Amino acid sequence: MTTPTEQTRAERHGDVLILRMVNSARMNPLTEQLQRELLAHLNEVQGNPSIRALILTGEGKAFCVGADLTDMARTPPNGCTLGQHTAEIMRQGTNRLVLALRALPVPVVVALNGAAAGAGVGLALAGDITIASQAAYFLMPFLPRLGIVPDMGSSFFLERRIGRARALGMALLGDRISAEQAAAWGLIWSCTTIDTETLEEQALALAQRLTSVPAHAALEARALFDAAANNDLEAQLGYEAERQGELIDGEAFAEGVRAFMGKREARFPPRR
DSSP states (O other), X not given: OOOXXXXXXXXXXXXXXXXXXXXXXXTOOBOHHHHHHXXXXXXXXXXXXXXXXXXXXXXXXXXXXXXXXXXXXXXXXXGOOHHHHHHHHIIIIIHHHHHHHHHOSSOEEEEEOSEEETHHHHHHHXXXXXXXXXXXXXXXXXXXXXXXXXXXXXXXXHHHHHXXXXXXXXXXXXXXXXXXHHHHHTSSSEEEESSHHHHXXXXXXXXXXXXXXXXXXXXXXXXXXXXXXXXXXXXXXXXXXXXXXXXXXSHHHHHHHHHHHHTSOOOOOOOO
C-alpha cells in the first residue's frame, strides 16, 4: 500500500521486484521526490541478494512524462539561474538514477505502460529489456519545442539502439513514435500487447525467466555491448577473449556444462 505522498510502490513476486511509479494523476513526472524514492528502491535491490530481477513500470496512462515543469517554475535557490539549478538537480538526481539502474547486478525489464516523454525516454531505455503495450509511445520535445538537448541518457541509448539517422530525426523533429514503430526500429524488445494488464503479465513472465540466468549475466552483458560500441573489431575480439579467460574458470560455466551433459536445466546460485 502507498500513502498519498508516496510516488512509487514496490511489490515482490518471488525473486522478482516490481517497482511502479504511481503518481498517475500527473502522468508520473520526474519530481525530486520520485527520484529519491526510485533511488532508495534501487539501493534495496542492490543490497538484497534474494531479488534476481527487476521490473520498472508506471501506473495510469503514462510511464513517465519527464521533468516536473511545476518544480522548474519555482525560483531557484541561492541566487543561481534556473539552468544552473536544473543542471545540479540532474547531477544529483536523474543522472544518478540512470547510473544506478545500469549498475544493478540483476536484469532490468522496463514495462512501458504508456507515454515516455522527455526525460522519460531515457528512463524507459535505461533497462536491459524494454517491452511496451500498444498504448505506449515515445516523444522527445526537447529541441523542437524547448530548445534544449535530450537528457537522462536518451542521446546515449538512442544512437546505440537505432543509429544516428533515426536518433537525430527523433531529436530534431519531436515526432511521436508509436510502440509498434519503436519495436520495428529495434528501439525496444517487443510490442505485442493490447492492454497494460497483459503487458504486466508478459513482463513478469520475462523477468521470471531472467531470474534463472547466472548472477553476473546482466553486468557482463552491459559491459560487453558498451565495449562493442567503442572498440574496433580487433579490440572487441581481445575483450571477448579476456572475459572468456576469466568466466570459463568460474562456477557458472562449470554448472552450465554439467547441466548440458546431464540433459537438465542449469541451476545457478543467487548472487551473494
